[in-house]
Amino acid sequence: MSANTSNLADLEEIDRFEQAIQAFNAGHLDMERMTAVRLQHGVYGQRQHGMHMFRMKVPGGRLTPDRLEAVADIVEAHSQKGIAHLTTRHSIQTHFVPLDSTPAAMRRIAGAGMTTREACSNTVRNLTACSLSGVCPRERVDITKHLGDAAVHFLRNPLNQQLPRKFKISLSACEEDCAQALLHDCGVIATEKDGQPGFMIKAAGGLGHKPREAIVVEEFIPERELLFALEALVALHNKYSDRTKRAKSRIKFLVERFGEQGFLEKYREEFERTSQALAAQAYTQGEWRQPTGGEGPGPGAPRKLFAQRQAGLFVLPVALPAGDITPAQLRGIAALLRAHGLNEIRTTQDQNLSIFDVPKVGLAALRI
CATH class of the missing domain: 3.30.413.10 (Sulfite Reductase Hemoprotein, domain 1)
Incomplete structure (x- = not known):
């Protein structure tokens, strides 16, 4: 996990959001203003009365076992549907969440460095990248x-x-x-x-x-x-x-x-x-290299085992039906990653997951 996205959370911001909900419930904040506030914080209204979709930003789709468990916890505790859904732009969302539950859900994912801020509304949305960045030979x-x-x-x-x-x-x-x-x-x-x-x-x-x-x-x-x-x-x-x-x-x-x-x-x-x-602001300097012209993934993310440019390591795809995953599955994948000393897993544009840095000797144990 890159240090610059390791903690995007702001607990004071969540406190203010909870206060806005309390003001709305007490009749001190009108519906128009409350709608603007919740959208800014990644909470969409649903057609079903009182229910909301809760969207978590995942820049570049980069997750860790801790983040998988945080998502599992909030889906289990706060979603009446009990399913997490991966989007085509690397985000994760869950439906049928009561508005009053959203601050607690925000605090739980904040513990893993995640945020819902600007996941919705008229903002710069979640930033996406090619799914193999950092490991692709090209x-x-x-x-x-x-x-x-x-x-x-x-x-x-x-x-x-x-x-x-x-x-x-x-x-x-x-x-x-x-x-x-x-x-x-x-x-x-x-x-x-x-x-x-x-x-x-x-x-x-x-x-x-x-x-x-x-x-x-x-x-x-x-x-x-x-x-x-x-x-x-x-x-x-x-x-x-x-x-x-x-x-x-x-x-x-x-x-x-x-x-x-x-x-x-x-x-x-x-x-x-x-x-x-912005002239005085420090700029990002990457480690540039000449492409080797090796295997490319084709459109989107790899859907088969992919050899990383790092010798002996592989990307292992995990297919999810329609991008849906349960809390038990999220926790199971997190436990599997920890058991094998792995720390990076990403959401992909085709609404699946990819496990990174898998050594050849560990492939058989992960293919379950």
Whole structure:
């Protein structure tokens, strides 16, 4: 687990959220304001009266045995459905949770360093990465460090609290783009130019209403400018996207509004500002390497045993029906990892799990 995402929790924030619920129950906070507060904290309303969906952010999908057990505990204690569900963007959610139970659930996952903050609403959502970052022979850099630092930068950032609409960021460790930049509001792809490591940046992609592919806003930027570009795109969205028509409020509609060239000009204006505002901030420096051209996973995450670039180690996929997993299964996997001295497991884009750093001699015992 990268140190920069090892603890995203804020207990005082949870206390304030609980106080808001108490004020709402007492009639001192209206429904509109309570809705905004709970969405900001990752709690969606359901059609069923009094029931809510509770979403946990997992940047890059990176979990540990402790986190698996924390999720198991809150699902068992607070979800009337008793199932955890993995999303296509690395998050974990559970349904049929009463509103009054959500602070206790937040405190339990906070004990494992997890948060629900900005997992919903008009914010920068959970950041995603290619599922094999750090172990893929084709990667140029372990992108999870850049992802973690960006996740921390935007979490609770004032810029990120009342965007016109949600904003999704993906990061890929090489030009294979397993994190699917074309479908994101912002997609980062590790590359190189003239021997210098850096990134291609794409923006304004998305599915849903009027799907469109992302356009290239930066053919190449050096590593030190990555955060400048990310914040420039979020700021562009915040400044210009439509706040009156929800169906047209994603950043992709700015390309339709301004034209591609006009969009790029607006982006450059924001980039000039953010590059000055963030100039003194330390930037993420990854350990870059030349890809070896070995086996790639194909689209999404590996669905078979995958040899890591670290000799003798493997990624073992764990298939979940429709992305669903029970508390007993979560605890069982956590116990299995501990028994074999393993500490990293990730959620994947296809709503499954992958166990990392499995030595060849341990494969048979884990294949249950």
